[in-house]
Amino acid sequence: MQKTTALKETPTSGDLFAMAWPLGLKAMMLHGIVVIDAFLVSPLGENALAAMGLAGAIAGLLMGVIFAFSNATQIRIAQAFGAAGPVTLKTSFYCGLFINVGMSLLGLIAVIIWGDDLIARFAHTDLIAEQAISYLNIFLFVVLFEAVGQCLASHFNGCGKTKVPFLSYLIAVPVNIALSYVLIHGMYGFPELGVAGAAWGSAVSSLARVAYMAYRAYRDDYDVFTASGWSRDNFWTALRRHWVFALPIAGTFISMTIGTQVCTLIYAKMSVNEFAAMTLILPWVQTAGTFGMAWAQATGITAAQLLGRQLDAASLDVFLRRAWRGTFVAAGLVSLTYLIVILCSGWIYSDLQAETTAALWMFLPVLLVLPFPKGSNAICGQTLRAAGDTLYVMNVFVAGQWACKVPLTLLFVVYLDLSVGWVFSLVLVEELFKFPSFHLRIFKGGWKSAQVIDS
Structure with missing residues (x-):
C-alpha cells in the first residue's frame, strides 16, 4: 500500500521529460546564439572574429556568474513552490533579483574601469582592441537585461513552467539573427556597424526575451509577486540566507x-x-x-x-x-x-x-x-x-x-x-x-x- 501511494505521489518519467526537453532545447539555442554570431561576423575577417572572441571571453565570465546565482535562485523557488507558499516564492525571486542586479552592476563597474586596458593588453592589434571594446560596451546591456531575465527564467523553471523560458528563446533567436545581420552589414538603410552590430542584435533580442517573460509573469503570477510580507519576516534576513545558499x-x-x-x-x-x-x-x-x-x-x-x-x-x-x-x-x-x-x-x-x-x-x-x-x-x-x-x-x-x-x-x-x-x-x-x-x-x-x- 505504501509503495502504491508513493508511486501516485511522485512524478513519472514522463513528467520529468516534459520538464527536461524545454531546458535542453533552451540550452542548445543559448549555445547556438554564440555560434550564429560568429558565423554572421566571419565574413568581416579574422580581425573581427578575434575581437568578438576577446570581448566574449570577458562578457562570458559576467554572464556565467549571473547564470550561477540564477541556478541557486531556481532551486530556492522550486523549494518554495513545493511548499505552496506565495510569500516564500516572492521572497526567493526578489532575493535572487537583488543579487543578480547587484552582481551585474559590480561587473559593469569593473569593465568600465579595467575593461579597455585588459582588452588592449591581449589584443594583437589596435584595430582588434577597438572593435572588441566597442562590442563589449554594447554587450553590457545584455548583462543588465539578463540579470532580470535569468531571474524570471528561474521563477518559471522552479515552478515547473520550463516552456516559458524556452518560448522566450524562440522569440530571441530570430530577432538576434535578423537584427545582427542587418546591423553588421548595413542592410535596408541601417548603418553598417560591423562587430558592434552583433552586440546590438544580442541586446535587443535579450530585451525582447525579458519583455515576454515579464508579461507572462504579470499575467500568470501577479498574485505571487505582489504577496504581502517576506519570509523570515524581514527581506534582509531572507537575503542573507539566500546569499549563503547561493x-x-x-x-x-x-x-x-x-x-x-x-x-x-x-x-x-x-x-x-x-x-x-x-x-x-x-x-x-x-x-x-x-x-x-x-x-x-x-x-x-x-x-x-x-x-x-x-x-x-x-x-x-x-x-x-x-x-x-x-x-x-x-x-x-x-x-x-x-x-x-x-x-x-x-x-x-x-x-x-x-x-x-x-x-x-x-x-x-x-x-x-x-x-x-x-x-x-x-x-x-x-x-x-x-x-x-x-x-x-x-x-x-x-x-x-x-x-x-x-x-x-x-x-x-x-x-x-x-x-x-x-x-x-x-x-x-x-x-x-x-x-x-x-x-x-x-x-x-x-x-x-x-x-x-x-x-
Missing part, C-alpha cells in the same frame, strides 16, 4: 571556469594537431551532453519541489530511482551522438590533416563511457543542491578540478608528454574521482529529511 554554487562555477582556462593553457603545450583536436572535441562534449544535463536539472527542480512538500523518504526514493533510470537512457543517447560525430569527423572536418583526424579517433573510447558517470554525478549534485547541501557539492567539484584534473593535466602534458588520448581521458578520470563522494552522500539519505524552507 554562494557555493557561484563558487563552483568560478572554480570550474578558472580550472578550464588553466587546462586550456596547458593543452596549448601539445603539438598543433593535438591541440586542434582538443579544441574541436570539447565543444561537442558540452553541446551533445546538454540533454543529459537538462534531465539532471529537471531532476533537481523536481527534487526541490518534493522536499518543499516534505514528501516522505519512501516516495523520494521512488522518484530518484525513476530519475536515475532516465539518466542512463539519456547517457546512452549522448554516447551514440559522440559515436556518430567521430564516425563522421572526416566529413564534418574534411580539411583536417591526418594527424588531427587520428587524434579525434583516439577520443572515442572515453566518449562512449563518459556520459554514464557524468550523468549519474549530475543527478547526485542536483539532488544534493535541492536539499541545500550546496557547500558539499562545491567541495566535490573543487576537489575534482584542483586535486585531480588540473595537476594530472600538467603531469601528462608537461612532464610525461603523453599522447592526446591520455590527456583527454582525464575528463573521464575527473568524473570517476567525484563518483564515490557524490554517491555515498546520496546513499546516506540525509538529503531526504532536509528542511529546505527553513534553511
Whole structure:
C-alpha cells in the first residue's frame, strides 16, 4: 500500500521529460546564439572574429556568474513552490533579483574601469582592441537585461513552467539573427556597424526575451509577486540566507571556469594537431551532453519541489530511482551522438590533416563511457543542491578540478608528454574521482529529511 501511494505521489518519467526537453532545447539555442554570431561576423575577417572572441571571453565570465546565482535562485523557488507558499516564492525571486542586479552592476563597474586596458593588453592589434571594446560596451546591456531575465527564467523553471523560458528563446533567436545581420552589414538603410552590430542584435533580442517573460509573469503570477510580507519576516534576513545558499554554487562555477582556462593553457603545450583536436572535441562534449544535463536539472527542480512538500523518504526514493533510470537512457543517447560525430569527423572536418583526424579517433573510447558517470554525478549534485547541501557539492567539484584534473593535466602534458588520448581521458578520470563522494552522500539519505524552507 505504501509503495502504491508513493508511486501516485511522485512524478513519472514522463513528467520529468516534459520538464527536461524545454531546458535542453533552451540550452542548445543559448549555445547556438554564440555560434550564429560568429558565423554572421566571419565574413568581416579574422580581425573581427578575434575581437568578438576577446570581448566574449570577458562578457562570458559576467554572464556565467549571473547564470550561477540564477541556478541557486531556481532551486530556492522550486523549494518554495513545493511548499505552496506565495510569500516564500516572492521572497526567493526578489532575493535572487537583488543579487543578480547587484552582481551585474559590480561587473559593469569593473569593465568600465579595467575593461579597455585588459582588452588592449591581449589584443594583437589596435584595430582588434577597438572593435572588441566597442562590442563589449554594447554587450553590457545584455548583462543588465539578463540579470532580470535569468531571474524570471528561474521563477518559471522552479515552478515547473520550463516552456516559458524556452518560448522566450524562440522569440530571441530570430530577432538576434535578423537584427545582427542587418546591423553588421548595413542592410535596408541601417548603418553598417560591423562587430558592434552583433552586440546590438544580442541586446535587443535579450530585451525582447525579458519583455515576454515579464508579461507572462504579470499575467500568470501577479498574485505571487505582489504577496504581502517576506519570509523570515524581514527581506534582509531572507537575503542573507539566500546569499549563503547561493554562494557555493557561484563558487563552483568560478572554480570550474578558472580550472578550464588553466587546462586550456596547458593543452596549448601539445603539438598543433593535438591541440586542434582538443579544441574541436570539447565543444561537442558540452553541446551533445546538454540533454543529459537538462534531465539532471529537471531532476533537481523536481527534487526541490518534493522536499518543499516534505514528501516522505519512501516516495523520494521512488522518484530518484525513476530519475536515475532516465539518466542512463539519456547517457546512452549522448554516447551514440559522440559515436556518430567521430564516425563522421572526416566529413564534418574534411580539411583536417591526418594527424588531427587520428587524434579525434583516439577520443572515442572515453566518449562512449563518459556520459554514464557524468550523468549519474549530475543527478547526485542536483539532488544534493535541492536539499541545500550546496557547500558539499562545491567541495566535490573543487576537489575534482584542483586535486585531480588540473595537476594530472600538467603531469601528462608537461612532464610525461603523453599522447592526446591520455590527456583527454582525464575528463573521464575527473568524473570517476567525484563518483564515490557524490554517491555515498546520496546513499546516506540525509538529503531526504532536509528542511529546505527553513534553511
